[in-house]
Amino acid sequence: MARAMGLRRRIGFTFLAWGIGLIVFFPIFWMLLTSFKTEGDAIASPPLLFYAATIENYLEVLARSNYFKHFMNSVIIAGGSTILALIVAIPAAWSMAFSPTKQTKNILMWMLSTKMLPPVGVLVPIYLLFLQWGLLDTKFGLTIILMLINLPIVIWMLYTYFKEIPGEILEASRMDGAVLWKEIIYVLLPMAVPGIASTMLLNVILAWNEAFWTLNLTAANAAPLTAFIAAFSSPEGLFWAKLSAASTMAIAPILILGWFSQRQLVRGLTFGAVK
């Protein structure tokens, strides 16, 4: 494609892409910059681009709260919800991709449509259920909720990946005497590894960054990093430098993960369209 494009168009696209990239990256850059400022520098007007850097904010944030605990909560909730979602979604996607019925397309659309519902619409009922079942502020409850929230996307992604696998290979395994679970474990999954990896990655990121449910359903105990940032924003809204430091620490792990798995991620986000 790139070769067929004229040079001028290519330069144009390059500038456009860099421009969009920089605009998207700017807030993160600014946050990083602010996190190394003193509180005084942080609110200086006009904003300072050059200043004496300090790691004071990071030390304070670490001293005042248990970063490691929130980090582990995030890992458990994001990882756990992803694994649970895969356990449910793999058989579901298998059946829809390889033995579709007339309703399959409708079911897929219906599942996707649940993502269009504003979450706040079901907040009260879910809150009450959680209250009754004693799931409020538990990692288990949050893991379940995040699993359910992302399940439609996980099923959709796996469905599109499974669709690319030739059905004849699965039929061959059936002829070779594989029962259903062996067909899935020995034949389907190994062939779908790249797709499953992208799906996992995307789901971990979505779950890591999820803020609505984590903020509303947790207090101190199960709070992941999103809630940890929020804790710095409400009572101390004016301390921009510390807030920036906390945010940087919250997103750093996922940013690093994303950086090292860019290829998988692009494949995941484009639903496998990029080969």
Added chain:
Amino acid sequence: MGSIRLESVRKVFGDAEVIPGVDLKINDGEFIVFVGPSGCGKSTLLRLIAGLEDLTGGKVLIDDKDVTGNAPAKRRLAMVFQSYALYPHMSVFNNIAFPLKMAEMEKTAIDKKVRDAADTLNLTDYLHRKPGQLSGGQRQRVAIGRAIVREPVAFLFDEPLSNLDAALRVNMRHEISQLHHQLNTTMIYVTHDQVEAMTLADRIVVLNEGRVEQFGSPLQLYQKPSNRFVAGFIGSPMMNFIEGPTAAEHDAHTIGVRPEHIIVSKKKGTWSGVVTIAEHLGADTFLRVECGAIGTITARASGEFTVGYGDTVFLTPDSKKTYRFDKNGRTIGHRPQQADTTGNQKTP
């Protein structure tokens, strides 16, 4: 061990009736070929036997046991797919070993069986490779290896050679034929290649729109086609069909004569016409001749016959080998043979 019977097998996809009702009886050890035009339901019928599709109606019996509701894994059949359907993430060894592993056979026994199969199929040097690193012919061999190790009661082949080039196809055809003689196991083979059908089959099933038009030995179909469809489908180049007054002279709606049953002459004959295409193959010469009211006739002359575009030639059909059909396309004259589903080999 390996007889297969279909009783009023029916298959409907949505509202398309693909197989309206097929009865067949295949004997143990027979090599059966399904032929028919594209979309006539050959693959569907094979997949119904395999258990990969559910029947809409009727029964499938293997060794007189009703297996209609059984999963493919339970039918003890092996299938070779057109796309080979090898497991891309497994080595050749593991591909061939897969059915044995599924049967939970012992490791040393698996090893021996796989090596024996690889030996028979000349795959020993490739056992550690992945399917992606093999040529088409080698992949085909792996697929066959995977099928033979489990010693099935019958083999099902769905156009296994259609992805290979012409020379390799002939080779593999011979290998499959040899395999059949060695194993003496029932084989059902789908193809739309005339030559494969005629050379491999003990008996051929000619399918058309999901119906069995005729079931018999290759020569039976060639010599005594039960209707116009079979007559046109079996034999290459295709039989010439002539309608109108010429057919009426023979008391028929249509008459048919094969290209090889026409005597070509430059001097005299029953019909005369102008050559529009002359194909000189050395061993044979095929001519397309424009014969006015009769229509365009294809004729074969044995050896080299020196005519070219625009020349006039004379054609004489062999009257003993002229077929007559009524207006429904059924053969008149010799006792019309309906689809033979009794399993008895009628010799012409």
